[in-house]
Every structure is written in C-alpha cells, then in structure tokens.
Amino acid sequence: AKPGTYIRTMFMNDTIPANRISPIATNFMNLYPVPQTSGLVNNYTSALKKTQDYDTYDIRVDHHFNELNTFFARYSYNNGTTYTPGAFPVVNGIDPGGNAGVFPGPALQRSQAVQANFVHIFTPTLLLELKAAFQRFALDSQSVDLGQNLATQFGIPGANHDYVSSGL
Numbered sequence: 001a002k003p004g005t006y007i008r009t010m011f012m013n014d015t016i017p018a019n020r021i022s023p024i025a026t027n028f029m030n031l032y033p034v035p036q037t038s039g040l041v042n043n044y045t046s047a048l049k050k051t052q053d054y055d056t057y058d059i060r061v062d063h064h065f066n067e068l069n070t071f072f073a074r075y076s077y078n079n080g081t082t083y084t085p086g087a088f089p090v091v092n093g094i095d096p097g098g099n100a101g102v103f104p105g106p107a108l109q110r111s112q113a114v115q116a117n118f119v120h121i122f123t124p125t126l127l128l129e130l131k132a133a134f135q136r137f138a139l140d141s142q143s144v145d146l147g148q149n150l151a152t153q154f155g156i157p158g159a160n161h162d163y164v165s166s167g168l
Helices: 023-029 150-154
Strands: 051-066 069-084 105-123 126-141
Touching: 023 150
Parallel strands: none
Antiparallel strands: 051 069, 069 105, 105 126
C-alpha cells in the first residue's frame, strides 16, 4: 500500500517472539545443525561417508556333446548394499533430509541373470540355435526414518497412514 515502508510493526531487535513460532517448525529446526560460519549462505559444509559393498560371481558351463550338439549356460549374481548419507547428520535416528534428487539411507540391490544356449547342426548349411535368458533386478531403497511415524510426532496429523508413508 505504501511503497518503501513497512506495513507491519517490526519485531523488537528483529527477533520473532518465541510464542509466535510454531512448535512444528521448532521440531524441524532442531534437526538442522547450527551454521559453521556467520555468512547468510554456504554456512554449513559436511563430508558424510557413503558406503557400498558388493558380492558378485558368475558361473558358466560349456558342454560339447558331440560334433553336432553344443550347449552353454551361465548364471550371474550381484548383491549390493549401499548407504547414502543425507546432506545433514542424522539426529536421534531422524534424517532431516535435504538431498535434492538423492534418497539418503540404506539401499539393497540384487541382480540375477541366467542364460542358456543350445546349438544343433543338421547339415553344413542348416543349424538350429536355441537361446533363453532371464534377468531380475530388485532395488529396496529405504529412508532412515522408515517405520517411524515422525510427521505425527512432530504435530502434522494424517501424514503417516502406514509403514510406507512413515517418516518425515
């Protein structure tokens, strides 16, 4: 209404009174670390550790039945465990979040593949080749907060309906 002027009265010492701050906001703010420098931006840095462990193996069998029939089969297995940290340290088992595009927390990856190949030679110009393959990949990525009804505990009703929607 009046450009260049304040419409509301400023808070004393530019500080919002404690009774005007939402308890839900206070619960969230207590999860975040204090700034490490006095700047308004880029005032917190961390180098949290990402871990990955993999178990991998392949098995292959080749068999030459005779001059006209050959066979091979292969089985491949890969089992991985990854822990991706969030942008901020976990506080009392709660991840405050903050990784854009990345899901912090534990993730289990398992891939399996099987392949078989059979070749039969009928004549020098005619042969039959049969191939079959199957591959499966499973990814179970979970948040650190999975299974905890934290939104409800923080004062946000109706957010945690079940195990999948648990956490913040």
